[in-house]
Amino acid sequence: MRAILKCGSLMGPAGLVFMAGTPAFAQEGGVLNGANTAWILTSTALVLFMTLPGLALFYGGLVHTRNVLSVLMHCFAVACLASVLWLAFLYSFAFGDGGSANAFFGGFGKIFLAGVAADSLWGDIPETVFFMFQMTFAIITPALIVGAFVERMKFSAVLWFSTLWLIVVYAPAAHWIWGGGMLSDGGLLGMGVRDFAGGIVVHVTAGTSALVAAVMVGKRRGFPGEITPPHSPVLTMMGAAMLWVGWFGFNAGSALTSDGAAGMAMTVTHISAATASLVWMGLEWLRYGKPSLIGIVTGMVAGLATVTPASGFVGPLGGFVCGLAGGAICFFATPWVKHRLGIDDSLDVFAVHGMGGMTGTMMTAIFAVPALGGLGLAEGASIGDHLFVQAAGIVIVALWSVVISFVILKAIDLTIGLRVSPEVETEGLDITTHGERGYSL
Amino acid sequence: MRAILKCGSLMGPAGLVFMAGTPAFAQEGGVLNGANTAWILTSTALVLFMTLPGLALFYGGLVHTRNVLSVLMHCFAVACLASVLWLAFLYSFAFGDGGSANAFFGGFGKIFLAGVAADSLWGDIPETVFFMFQMTFAIITPALIVGAFVERMKFSAVLWFSTLWLIVVYAPAAHWIWGGGMLSDGGLLGMGVRDFAGGIVVHVTAGTSALVAAVMVGKRRGFPGEITPPHSPVLTMMGAAMLWVGWFGFNAGSALTSDGAAGMAMTVTHISAATASLVWMGLEWLRYGKPSLIGIVTGMVAGLATVTPASGFVGPLGGFVCGLAGGAICFFATPWVKHRLGIDDSLDVFAVHGMGGMTGTMMTAIFAVPALGGLGLAEGASIGDHLFVQAAGIVIVALWSVVISFVILKAIDLTIGLRVSPEVETEGLDITTHGERGYSL
Amino acid sequence: MRAILKCGSLMGPAGLVFMAGTPAFAQEGGVLNGANTAWILTSTALVLFMTLPGLALFYGGLVHTRNVLSVLMHCFAVACLASVLWLAFLYSFAFGDGGSANAFFGGFGKIFLAGVAADSLWGDIPETVFFMFQMTFAIITPALIVGAFVERMKFSAVLWFSTLWLIVVYAPAAHWIWGGGMLSDGGLLGMGVRDFAGGIVVHVTAGTSALVAAVMVGKRRGFPGEITPPHSPVLTMMGAAMLWVGWFGFNAGSALTSDGAAGMAMTVTHISAATASLVWMGLEWLRYGKPSLIGIVTGMVAGLATVTPASGFVGPLGGFVCGLAGGAICFFATPWVKHRLGIDDSLDVFAVHGMGGMTGTMMTAIFAVPALGGLGLAEGASIGDHLFVQAAGIVIVALWSVVISFVILKAIDLTIGLRVSPEVETEGLDITTHGERGYSL
Amino acid sequence: MKLIVAVIKPSRLDQVREALTEIGIEGMTASEVKGYGRQKGHKEIYRGSEYTVNFVPKVKIEIAVADELAERAMQAIRDAAGTGQIGDGKIFVLPMEAAVRIRTGESGNNAL
Amino acid sequence: MKLIVAVIKPSRLDQVREALTEIGIEGMTASEVKGYGRQKGHKEIYRGSEYTVNFVPKVKIEIAVADELAERAMQAIRDAAGTGQIGDGKIFVLPMEAAVRIRTGESGNNAL
Amino acid sequence: MKLIVAVIKPSRLDQVREALTEIGIEGMTASEVKGYGRQKGHKEIYRGSEYTVNFVPKVKIEIAVADELAERAMQAIRDAAGTGQIGDGKIFVLPMEAAVRIRTGESGNNAL
Numbered sequence A, B, C: 001m002r003a004i005l006k007c008g009s010l011m012g013p014a015g016l017v018f019m020a021g022t023p024a025f026a027q028e029g030g031v032l033n034g035a036n037t038a039w040i041l042t043s044t045a046l047v048l049f050m051t052l053p054g055l056a057l058f059y060g061g062l063v064h065t066r067n068v069l070s071v072l073m074h075c076f077a078v079a080c081l082a083s084v085l086w087l088a089f090l091y092s093f094a095f096g097d098g099g100s101a102n103a104f105f106g107g108f109g110k111i112f113l114a115g116v117a118a119d120s121l122w123g124d125i126p127e128t129v130f131f132m133f134q135m136t137f138a139i140i141t142p143a144l145i146v147g148a149f150v151e152r153m154k155f156s157a158v159l160w161f162s163t164l165w166l167i168v169v170y171a172p173a174a175h176w177i178w179g180g181g182m183l184s185d186g187g188l189l190g191m192g193v194r195d196f197a198g199g200i201v202v203h204v205t206a207g208t209s210a211l212v213a214a215v216m217v218g219k220r221r222g223f224p225g226e227i228t229p230p231h232s233p234v235l236t237m238m239g240a241a242m243l244w245v246g247w248f249g250f251n252a253g254s255a256l257t258s259d260g261a262a263g264m265a266m267t268v269t270h271i272s273a274a275t276a277s278l279v280w281m282g283l284e285w286l287r288y289g290k291p292s293l294i295g296i297v298t299g300m301v302a303g304l305a306t307v308t309p310a311s312g313f314v315g316p317l318g319g320f321v322c323g324l325a326g327g328a329i330c331f332f333a334t335p336w337v338k339h340r341l342g343i344d345d346s347l348d349v350f351a352v353h354g355m356g357g358m359t360g361t362m363m364t365a366i367f368a369v370p371a372l373g374g375l376g377l378a379e380g381a382s383i384g385d386h387l388f389v390q391a392a393g394i395v396i397v398a399l400w401s402v403v404i405s406f407v408i409l410k411a412i413d414l415t416i417g418l419r420v421s422p423e424v425e426t427e428g429l430d431i432t433t434h435g436e437r438g439y440s441l
Numbered sequence D, E, F: 001m002k003l004i005v006a007v008i009k010p011s012r013l014d015q016v017r018e019a020l021t022e023i024g025i026e027g028m029t030a031s032e033v034k035g036y037g038r039q040k041g042h043k044e045i046y047r048g049s050e051y052t053v054n055f056v057p058k059v060k061i062e063i064a065v066a067d068e069l070a071e072r073a074m075q076a077i078r079d080a081a082g083t084g085q086i087g088d089g090k091i092f093v094l095p096m097e098a099a100v101r102i103r104t105g106e107s108g109n110n111a112l
């Protein structure tokens, strides 16, 4: 007996629990499951590891030496900020009960974890563990956007942008899809958008907002002709590998269980990453004559971003095709954004995360079909129904992200300003803004 | 029903088990809990990761290039040494049953794990797992002290000091507080010192001993005027991030369970780290005009050291205030030790770990109060009682650490000598002592 | 009651499950154990972490700057390739049921995970989790071999070699020993070769194949006189530490359970690593006058490789002696291969992994004896019986590895060629093959 | 022939290179150096302690030119490297007796 | 005395050093530099974008020699550094007025 | 004017800088170089194999000075850089024809 049950907001972000036919799996209200808890505690550590130091190093290696510390600093400070805000009110806004406004907003009930004790449960894991696990998603999402405006945005502007963005873009989007809001089951689109681990909530929000930020902050001086190569592919590879390992927590942890659902999510995640890496490497080899390390690890990130929304719904075939499609689409999207659109989305957040997240979200509709190895469609729904809902989810969240990001950035620009002076940019942010240098060898 | 039960020495270092109202939680003698075991196996890996490579990189980035390898080597060799000594007799001294001398000393019964088989239990996890988890604490504590004497102490002296210190300072302190000795429940101070994950056992012992070591080994040549900046803030940030992630194992693992106790410990740990990071960054920005990466990560360590003793006793508010207080106190303590006291505690072990550990130990007494979100005071005890016991615990352990460290260092100084020659110091320890250079780029 | 039960191919790679006397441990067919699953999910992440970035950094730091990216690229690309091949057919070849040919080959039944659903079990964990855990072993094994031919082998040849080698050497060897084939219980040698976590399957196959590869690809230009020192012992140490932490998943994960078997495996693993590190450091200090960082971490790898086959069968004493023997034997084997045999096995894959794996495999026979703290011999077998079986297992697998590796490399040499041109070698593989440089500081 | 040695701000390297190629100088050798001069080094503050960094990152360019090009080369460097701020750097001119192109053995101005 | 400055391919450093010691030159000072010349830099492509790297890694060797050794030293360098390909580098010869060995204070040819 | 080129032990850089400022020399340019000379390189042993490191880390300082200061500068360097051990380094003096301060265009001794 294999069944996909849609669970109410109580059951967590993935919105899905995979049920096996034995009592060991039965989810009874109020009984803690130590094994699931152990896995989500671990997953929380893994997802934090993705940002600190994973993403920070991945991004840090891609910029000029004179800005490496500023990138690490952006990621680190944003992570701290997101953590405190999450406790203060973001968690409540995302996963609280918004009462009559619940379609849009989670309300103020869980501000500063009000009413949550050590023995409070969320499904069958402690609510503190769920809180922490979800916090790590709120940490990485604004950190992803950093890639769009490295090497030129003011540090104070980065902090303001991240704060406002988390409140007005991230928390609502998480609520809509994972917190029982308007895009989840029974909401606006009926059967709900399927986003297992954040194809929309994380990657589409970050990717589209990054594009807006890149436009608003403007190109780096000398872009595109005089930009220098990544100062340390070694750092970038190190960070990429940490992202891969951490992503096991991201996707397989989103099952919120320690069972076959987590196992299958981990499997498809890994397969997509490996496949997309090889696809990118192959395309690069064919097209530019040399398979590069930066290329293969970019492919890996593309594969992981793509499979993220699908990871709880598809089987190995789905994972494999996510890798193929994500690798290829992001490969072509990357120079297209930079050269055709002329947008200096410096570390390709939109092309990799945005495009990957969208691709995977659409593929979720297709590869959930049991005949393709998937774990099943919603009861009574066709692939077409799912495709529509998924697309609608993307459009709604992307539009919201774009509009709000624009407004926030405009406001910052008009007040404290978005961008450092040309002298500071030339000199580098490390020494001018943070008073340090990356290396004194 | 929420109750905090103090458990005898059988129940482990945290001395506390959080009980939920269901049979799933009941701790019956002799039944292994696989979920708890899974989480402590994971936590063991996380805490080892804190030292290797976490702390090693954190420290390594802060010194001059010519000494980076020596710092990594100190951490690595001390970790190996501590591991073998732990098996040989430290574990027995700390967690064995000392019989009539048990108040002071754990005895020789578990030397080389005598009598411990694969199926022996400690509480409801395998004793081997408890042994390993505790070993990782014995690894990191002497490694922390390394920060006090980098760039000038003889390698052989480092090994001797660490060995003797583990035997005469660490093992007893662990026994007194976690092993059922004189500072635990029913001992010298009645209700026992509360030190969830090592505010005293780890941070106070390391911090105060570091201060003594810094004085005894003496200042680096040219201190303070001619010391060079950290050679690689990139390495330091990398190590710091690993410390953060690993600290989840340190604190949430100290629950020895995979449940809400671990979840809450992880939550307060994270909140304190994030808060202290922002506090340090803010103070630095205000005072020196530039928020630095080294600053924010130092704040993080301060927040983590501070919340360590409290992490199993306080709620989110406690975690937040630990972060505020720890961040601010350590921020001001750091230049105070170096410039007012004129002590070259080179990587600020006392100011950050010592002061942080003490601050957190005291705050444990306050924020354990349920009204402040804590998990409760000992039965019949007031905040004042707890404050007294905590302070007494700090004083006793700090005094012991200081006196014994002094004696050990004096003995080494009189025999093999503590310090390298000025030429070696100028040339750098890497090439002179270890025959290698950090980078040949 | 302590008993070692040999389990059929159903029970997994370790071939061994440690049974405690309580119902909580009973392995009933078809019931998922969430705790074991949590630990194996975690172990999978840990073992992936060993290769990416662990081993890649460990190796990357040892070569010349101009080849650092190529080493990272080899490890990364091989990992991706192994993953896709594992899904495609390697898993089936290794762990499928080969029917009448099962002694040699696992058959085609599980190609592309055919018939494996999210709720399929392997023992008491999801088969997807077992699949993933085993995949990480198939990833690291060919990546280990990379150390033999760094700085000179063609990238395309590396990919071809790894692909063919995985198919014809790794998958069969895994099948023979762990997949119910001819070297497992009831097979060719009666009671089966004992290889808990890959002393033979991983280290002997990789080590002996590495030796062949080093000979076939030939020495680096200027070997031995003009080879430059490791360009970054810092990277190497970082990678080594990650290997250590990840090895907890490798060995303790191979228990496939979250209990005392895992705990004891973790304990002996750690002890062996720490001991061998100190042995290597000590020997180096005595013999060459300087204890080096590269030395101590090499000792660590030797200790870990040595204890790998033994880790589920021996007690602390066994772990300790594995560390002593592994550290010393590999220490002397390393210069012997390079200078006596004159083979440029550049990063000492044979001397460390091959010799370590063999040493540990033999010691498994001895230290499994309960009197030496081990968990027991096979029923009715003497140490001598075990020694014979272990030796036979080594010889058979080593011969197979050597012969097949030779054939594969010869074929590649005659077609696309094994080696880059002297100009490319002099210029470095990074810029010539991958179009990138490691650092632009 | 002259060997012109210019010590400039790192951020001006590309402009200087372009200015030189414009006047027909097709070769030069650059290196990272640390300069000490009127532009004082700076203080970095870590954890409340001041660290004095006496040397400032600079780039040194060496250009071998025919005598008659020396003046124009110096002018080109000045124009391209100048920002009007302390620390813009110096140009030194050394006499050079011989130059050889390794590949061909050409010597004198032909080697440049 | 002369100061010979040679800019060569990094991979030839060891050969050049050996060639010089063979003719009795026992001291030299090397440094990593970046060269610009006929051997054009290269393009690196990351994620489909071209990055122009104008400067090529080179090694600069400085050798102070007695006048009479200058010719032979130049010849030795040419022989050891030449690969016949563009980018083999240059040798420049500068006049040198004095040389001192710091340790002993010896000066002139004795200092070399 | 002269260009004084001193190759010294890295650990003496600060002393030399101070000694020079004491005699009124306010500018210099330093760089990391690798030296080959009587002070032989060393062997590093990794895993039982010897690696020969022929070059020793040194610092090169270039100081442009007015003719009349050259002697005192050389003396100051000698005093500050000398440890009496092999490898203390060398001082070379090159004639210099012109010096220009990029910022102001001042030339000659005024530019230094």
Ligand SMILES: Nc1ncnc2c1ncn2[C@@H]1O[C@H](COP(=O)(O)OP(=O)(O)O)[C@@H](O)[C@H]1O
Binding pocket: D007, D034, D035, D036, D037, D038, D039, D040, D056, D058, D085, D086, D087, D088, D089, D090, F026, F027, F028, F029, F030, F062, F063, F064, F065, F101, F102, F103, F112
């Ligand atoms: N006497 C000197 N000899 C060699 N290099 C010098 C000398 N004086 C200055 N420099 C170099 O020129 C750089 C700029 O000089 P500085 O005095 O700071 O500013 P400015 O060029 O505006 O006078 C210094 O950083 C140093 O590298």
Ligand SMILES: Nc1ncnc2c1ncn2[C@@H]1O[C@H](COP(=O)(O)OP(=O)(O)O)[C@@H](O)[C@H]1O
Binding pocket: D026, D027, D028, D029, D030, D062, D063, D064, D065, D101, D102, D103, D112, E007, E034, E035, E036, E037, E038, E039, E040, E056, E058, E085, E086, E087, E088, E089, E090
């Ligand atoms: N005019 C010059 N002044 C100083 N260095 C030069 C000059 N021309 C070339 N070089 C150096 O010599 C190197 C080789 O020169 P290049 O023109 O590329 O090839 P070739 O030596 O074969 O003529 C350059 O990379 C640069 O470092």
Ligand SMILES: Nc1ncnc2c1ncn2[C@@H]1O[C@H](COP(=O)(O)OP(=O)(O)O)[C@@H](O)[C@H]1O
Binding pocket: E026, E027, E028, E029, E030, E062, E063, E064, E065, E101, E102, E103, E112, F007, F034, F035, F036, F037, F038, F039, F040, F056, F058, F085, F086, F087, F088, F089, F090
């Ligand atoms: N002929 C030379 N030309 C250029 N540099 C030299 C020469 N001889 C020595 N050097 C530099 O001087 C340094 C010190 O020289 P060395 O012979 O080792 O000791 P000492 O200075 O005591 O004679 C060398 O490392 C090298 O950098």
